[in-house]
Amino acid sequence: MPFTPYHFGPAVFIGILLFPFIDFTTIMIASVILDLEPLVIILFDLPMPLHAFFHTYLGATIVALSLSICIYPFRKHLNAIVSLFGLEQDSSFRHIIAASIIGTYSHVLLDSFLYAEMNPFYPFLENPFLGVMTAGFVYNLCFSLGFVGFFVYLLRVLLKIRVRRREGDAFD
Numbered sequence: 001m002p003f004t005p006y007h008f009g010p011a012v013f014i015g016i017l018l019f020p021f022i023d024f025t026t027i028m029i030a031s032v033i034l035d036l037e038p039l040v041i042i043l044f045d046l047p048m049p050l051h052a053f054f055h056t057y058l059g060a061t062i063v064a065l066s067l068s069i070c071i072y073p074f075r076k077h078l079n080a081i082v083s084l085f086g087l088e089q090d091s092s093f094r095h096i097i098a099a100s101i102i103g104t105y106s107h108v109l110l111d112s113f114l115y116a117e118m119n120p121f122y123p124f125l126e127n128p129f130l131g132v133m134t135a136g137f138v139y140n141l142c143f144s145l146g147f148v149g150f151f152v153y154l155l156r157v158l159l160k161i162r163v164r165r166r167e168g169d170a171f172d
Helices: 002-015 024-033 037-045 057-083 093-112 135-171
Strands: none
Touching: 002 024, 002 093, 002 135, 024 057, 024 093, 057 093
């Protein structure tokens, strides 16, 4: 996607929906990290397609594993940041790896609908997803999922506040 923040929409939706089972910070990072590849290609004027090896499921797997290993030692610090937004989480390596894989794979899938140069199932050189959905539909889907995910996040936080108030009243 030319505008990477669109990838945050599905990540927020999936991250909130599966919150107890996957690491929220990791899915947010994993959903956009693959776009470092086009950035490097543009910055260094490399003679290759913008969506190359790391925009394949094989490349995304390598990135997901690497990201998981890098994030794991910092999980407590990252979870402290997420808790500032009302999302308290205690992440395990299993939660982090699941979030990394979901985030990177969703990125590859969404971009596969848009870019002819992609070969998501490399080493097979074809893109069976190209043209299945229009670009407008993909962008609207990403935006809509982000909106719904944010709404579910707000509900989660408001319900948590309500439960804490009730628990506080029970002790008075």
